[in-house]
Amino acid sequence: MDLPVLPPLTPMLAKAHAGLPPGEGGDWWFEPKWDGFRVVVFRAGDEVELSSRGGKPLTRYFPEVLDPLRAALPDRAVVDGEIVVPTDQGLDFDLLGQRIHPAASRVERLAAETPAEVVAFDLLALGDADLTGASLAERRRALEGAVETSGQVHVNQGTFDRDTAQDWFVRFEGAGLDGVIAKPAGSPYAPGVRGWIKVKHSRTADVVVAGYRVHKDGNGVGSLMMGLYDDDGRLHSIGVASSFKADQRRQLKAELAALVLDPSDMGDHPWAEWADPEAHAEGRLPGAPSRWNGQKDLSFTPLRIERVAEVGYERVDHGRFRHTSRFLRWRPDREPSSCRYDQLEVVPPVELAEVLGRA
Template sequence: MLAAPVDVVPEGPGLVHEPKWDGWRCIAFRETGGVYLQSRAGRNLTTYFPDVTRTIRAAVPAGVVLDGELIVWERGRTNFAQLQRRITAGRDLLRLAHEYPAHYVLFDLLADAGGRVILDLPLGQRRARLERLLAGAPTQLTVTPQTADMRQVADWLLHWTVAAGIEGVVSKRLSGRYESGRRGWSKFRTRIVTEAIIGGVTGRISNPETVLLGRFDSRGRLPYTGRSHPLTSDQRAALAELLSPSRMPRRGAVAHPWPEPLPASWSGQLDRPEPLSYVQVDPTVVAEIDADVAFEHGRWRHRVRYAQARPDMSVYDAPLLLGEEKGYFGDLG
């Protein structure tokens, strides 16, 4: 079951809210002979998480199907990069699992012991069975917090985002059944309003479709930091008047700081990323953007929302790559 993005956290009778963890969504099948872990996209994750499969095998009876989020803690915060390292660890996988053990944070139970499917039961009943099932389980298997108290939700968004690294809040109806593939839940992402420098566009300079962004680092370089969602027609027309092609470098000057196309690895996607063809522009225009808090290793993992160009700002007024950003949490009501 999936969640539809919303701009405000919904309120009302029968609604409950859970932290949106910064990890990988995972369905766990406790089979008679072992455990099978499946990503949201259907990818087999079993071999990458021997620590989690071992714990499930020991603590969960055969037939159970669980839904939750794989996360890795480091210094009290979730660390998404440590999850990604599992895929490429190779021979270092067991050492990595020992040094940075993964946790499976559960929020739903899809099948009971013996394999009885309970998708049609209300969420409240599925949750109660999940809590009973995991009573006394190791800390690697944890039921996610849940609340109907908006004051608690506000505390999560204002404090847990920084302290624990959650991405926002998922809202659900206690009476709702589990409908695979349907966006019957709501997700509110904690967001920031900030600025970045436009270094390229997809489409044409005269009609930019998306913008590619960067920020100066402390050495004066302009690393790539992310890409926007598609621009509206009004945004395209206004931005086209400000963009100019990348200048040919003078002798001794530096060419455009990014390769064309952008390497596939820069996208940060898990499943089959591809190089991105784009048009390099002179990096002289500052963009105001709305981004979520999933920012690691100098890049936003998810696309940002382009708001407007800021011709009143110099590129040297934009935040540095390691600079502080002002948090924006939207309307909680």
């Protein structure tokens, strides 16, 4: 491709922060943080390539956005953004993940049934000009002048006003967004550098610890398997807590040893049928086939249902934690049966049109 910035390119990244960063007006540019696949779009004439955050090609998985990108972008440009799948209930990351599939027929069907859209938030090249050395403020002005928004291609909203950014942080979660990104207005674009700040939602929940997976090095607990009860008393898998240090992994394994169920006793465990594909239609069980790694070992060590843990999480999608949760502490004062879905915060819905600036 004849462009001043070429793939592969690792996009500029953000580091977590507990709140909006301090600063004077005009120091920080705030944008809604989308929950999708990061994408760098390379357009040179009719040729359009989509590259993931890790540099892998995404073009074949999202054919429905190629023509809209050709219509929206200048003839030669490189744009940083996000691919999302909007629905009437907000963004749907599960539907987005289903697109990463080897079968072209499945990709084509889903492209028609649940079409993706692209939200652009940075311009890295325009014509012969490499804009990565320009300030964010300059790149933003160029982006707004270069991209013609359409039904499937959008320019992300942005503001210097902290009150507006705080309002977005609270309200836009109801449309499925992650939080707010803060960017220094005078900063250049530094590929792979965590020079931005991301402010995401943080909550806690008390969950049942129903099993664990051994760490990949074979030493200790790699992740705790967690569940919540529904109104009918069924224990659903809600996700995992991981990222333990080496000494904590070994300590957890020793601490949970007395609760480990013998395989012959697995029939009494609420997730005993986890390996049966048909059982997953009846509830949320661990071990659903991975779209990302079909060879991944999803077996786990079952535990007697006696332990409760408090974990930190960001949000819940389709009855599961959207991201890996963080183990905080044991809750010996809680009974597993008291760990129910009704403890989770329900976020009021917000129309995506408002987030996209069309309301």
